Amino acid sequence: MKKYLQIMALVGAALTLSGCGKLKDSSLANNATTTSTTRKKSYQTTNTGKNGYTVLMKNGRYVISEIAGLTATDNDNSVDTRELERGLIKISQNQFSPNQYVFQEGQYLDTSTVTDWLSRKSKSNPNGLNPVNNGKKDANKRNPIYLEEIIEQDYLTGLGSKYQIGGMSLGLAMNSVDYYQKKRNGAEFQTDISRAEQRAQGEKMANEIVARLRKKKALKKIPITIGLFSKTGKDSLVGGTYFAYGTAASNSSKITKWKSVSEKMQVLPTTGNEKAINSDDASHFNDFKTAIQNYFPNISGVTATLRYDNGKLAQENISITTQFYGYEQIQSFTRLALSTAKKYLPNNIPIEIKIGSVDDVQALIAKETGDSDYLVHVYGGE
Amino acid sequence: MKKYLQIMALVGAALTLSGCGKLKDSSLANNATTTSTTRKKSYQTTNTGKNGYTVLMKNGRYVISEIAGLTATDNDNSVDTRELERGLIKISQNQFSPNQYVFQEGQYLDTSTVTDWLSRKSKSNPNGLNPVNNGKKDANKRNPIYLEEIIEQDYLTGLGSKYQIGGMSLGLAMNSVDYYQKKRNGAEFQTDISRAEQRAQGEKMANEIVARLRKKKALKKIPITIGLFSKTGKDSLVGGTYFAYGTAASNSSKITKWKSVSEKMQVLPTTGNEKAINSDDASHFNDFKTAIQNYFPNISGVTATLRYDNGKLAQENISITTQFYGYEQIQSFTRLALSTAKKYLPNNIPIEIKIGSVDDVQALIAKETGDSDYLVHVYGGE
Incomplete structure (x- = not known):
């Protein structure tokens, strides 16, 4: 199955979509830079906002994880990418306080290790976390690829030029659908994987991973948090979400307690027979949409992506696509969209x-204006 | 020459670039809507900010000028479009106070009239404002096309469902370069037109236009302001600027006094032998650029467009083009760009x-955040 393993090109379009987020407090703009005495190993940190992590950089540069973008199959849906990272950071905040830890993309798992882990178990690949190929072609009899992707985040403690790993978070992206072919270049079939099965497989793999990580000297005694993420199907417009997480305490090789995460995403207007998660939210959005679409003849699309945390609306991102012709027209439309938002949203x-x-x-x-403060906005919401 | 007249498609890409600007005060979000008693003629106004005009809409829709995008030749450079409109609005504010007048795109000049005006004068087109074709092919002996485009803005007074024209502004886009061919589908040659010649031709045409407009009943007794705009060459990265304007008083068919406008645009870093308008500004930008380019390996471009009013820097728009991979990476970069901006800009x-x-x-x-106010930003600056 290794032939399906793909290291997505770092300049790939799919990954580009993932760079989003929001900074909460533009007054917290301190760029704490600490440089060590030797020129070769210079660390800098950059604060990323009120509730966010300070990021540890190396030689003046942001450090990227080697395994970012490594997937088990080519069935990747790019809308998952951002949520996979954002969600794990949110989960990590419960375990590794941004006041105590700085963030760095994962530096312990390398491409070759994770390539083996994401592959099916076999004689030549005893470390594969995905099940052996049982030779069956039937959707419900074959062993699907459960684990699609692993991401690693490191949480460090330290000061100046000395930082050490203090905690690690891993996100396991579990397929909710595994696409496969019965013969090479043949038609595409799919095995659906229930949430219960995702969870069972994910928990088992998580413990296996923790046990393996404990063999590395640096990782023997740190807390390791693992989040289980449910990937969406190929055609989903919204990203998947985490559904559970747990932590192996610093003295343990097991995650003994799993907590559930309830996060849902929805695009409005809904399509087909899909029902709105909350009909009030959907109707407010519809009022907004109708009001602004009346004003200009040339709006081609108004859609919203809503995120619900524990059943409560937590973020609403609206995208208005249009063709504008003039300076005054866009000034006027923006003002109108603002007042309409205040009225309905x-x-x-x-x-x-x-x-x-x-x-x-x-x-x-x-x-x-000249005398105002900077405003900062990163697209995509917190 | 009529075959060169182009009504740029309303959905054309070039014009799309023009929709930019900035709203100054997000607290001024009143959407004053006034509806008349008859359903057929319903007027609404929308306030566009502290120093901007309220816009008059009709039947709930923004009204577009019929002549928008009509040009004399196909040598149009799309970077001019936004400045042509924005600059005329700024000029108009000297004459028609946003407290007294509401804005509407021009409704008096129609396509057929302006098509004639933009064409060369000839037996079949006595109203052509561009000079007769003298048959010469030499760059300095031929009569170039001086006037490339006319835009109209109407400034109305009134209340409720009754609005009447109270003033008009016209922008005359004068070519600084006129491109031509010596034979059909042949090589392209160009006639350069000096600022003095642009001004002389523009002033003459302006008075001719005012005289013609005075024949329309509604326009007999309103002040008419005309701005002279210098278009850029085909390859310019920055838009052209207005260089003069004047007003025909309500009782006059002539503009007797012209005022100069000094507005300059520059893109940094400069290319070739171009010198920075202000070397301090260029060096501050360079410091900013160097600082952020050190931090991330994957920034592909950092450029700035600066606008100078009367020799003073009035606006700086910086564009950073990059490929980002992760949620935390863009959070961290944005924070860094912010602190770097505070340090150097x-x-x-x-x-x-x-x-x-x-x-x-x-x-x-x-x-x-949930409890903060909206921020409003329209790209491109004020």
Whole structure:
């Protein structure tokens, strides 16, 4: 099965979509830079906001994890990528306080190790975490690929030029659908994997991974948190979400207690027979959409992505796609969209309204007037 | 020459670039809507900010000028489009106070009239404002096309369902270069037109236009302001600027006094032998650019567009093009760009820093947290 393993090109379009988020407090703009005495190993940190982690950089550069983008099959849906990382950071905040730990993308798992882990178990690959190929072709009799991707995040403690690993988080992206072919280049079939099965397999793999990591000297005695993420099907418009996480305490090779995570995403307007998660939210969005679509003849699309945490609306990102012709027209439309948002949209959650023609800008820093402060906005919400 | 007249498709890519600007005060979000008693003629206005105009809409829709995008030749450079409109609005504010007048795109000049005006004068087109074809092919002996485009803006007074024209502004886009061919489908040659010649021709045409407009009943007694705009050459990265304007008083068919406008645009880093308008500004930008380019390996471009009004820096828009991979990476980079901006960039002018992969989003409205106010930003600066 190794032939399916793909290291997605680092410049690949799919991954580019993942760079989103939001900074909460533009007043917290300290760029704490600490440089060690030797030039070769210079560490810098950059604070990423009120509730976010300080990021540890090396030789002035952001450090990327070697295994980022490594997947078990080619059935990857790019909308999962951002949530896989964002969700694990949120989970990690419960275990590794941003006040005590700095963040770095994972530096302990390497490509060759994870390539083996993501592959099926076999004689030549005893470390494979995905099940052996039992030779069956029937959707419900074959062994599907359960584990699609692993991401690693390191949480470090230290100061100046001395930082040491203090905790680690891993995200296991579990397939909710495994796509396969019965013969090479043949038609595509799929094995659906229930949430219960995702969870059972994920928990088992998580413990196996923790046991393996404990063999590395640096990782023997640190807490390791593992989140289980449910990937979406190929055609999903919204990313998958984490559904459970647990931590192996620093003196343990097992995760003994799993906590559930309830996070849901939905795109409005819904399509087909899909029902709105919350009909009030859907109707408020619809009022907003109708109001602004009346004003201009040339709006081609108004959609929203809503995120629910524990059943409560936690973020609403609206995208308005249009063709504008003039300076005054966009000024006037933006003002109108603002007042319409104030009238119809919920006022107690973060809301982003992006007006544009293509989904491309990722962040904005601007001073609105000469004497105002900068505003900072990273697209995609917190 | 009529075959060269082009009505740029309303959905054309070139014009799409023009929809930019900035709203100054997000607290001024009143959407004053006034509806008349008859359903057929319903007027609404929308306030566009502290120093901007309220826009008059009709039947709930923004009204577009019929002549928008109509050009004399096909040598149009799309970077001019936004400045042509924005600059005329700024000029108009001197004459038609946003407190007294509401804005509407021009409704008096129609396509057929302006098509005639933009064409060369000839037996069949006595109203052509561009000079007769003298048959000469030599760059300095032929009569170039001086006037490339006309835009109209109407400034109305009134209340409720009754609005009447109270003033008009026209922008005359004068070519600084006129491209031509000596034979059909042949090589391209160009006639350069000096600023003095642009001004002389523009002033003459302006008076001719005012005289013609005075024949229309509704326009007999309103002040008419005309701005002279210098278009850039085909390859310019920055838009052209207005260089003069004047007003025909309500009782006059002539513009007797012209005022000069000094506005300059520059893209940094400069290319070739071009010198920076202000070397301090260029060096501050360079410090900023160097600092952020050190941090990440994958930034592909950092450029700035600076606008100078009367020799003073008035706006700096920076565009950072990059490929980002992760949620935390963009969080961290944005924070870094913010602190670097605070360190190196001037703090007394509006600054926009756009981080993205393509130049596409036009405006943003967002609440950064549940309890914060909306921030509003339209790309491109004021």
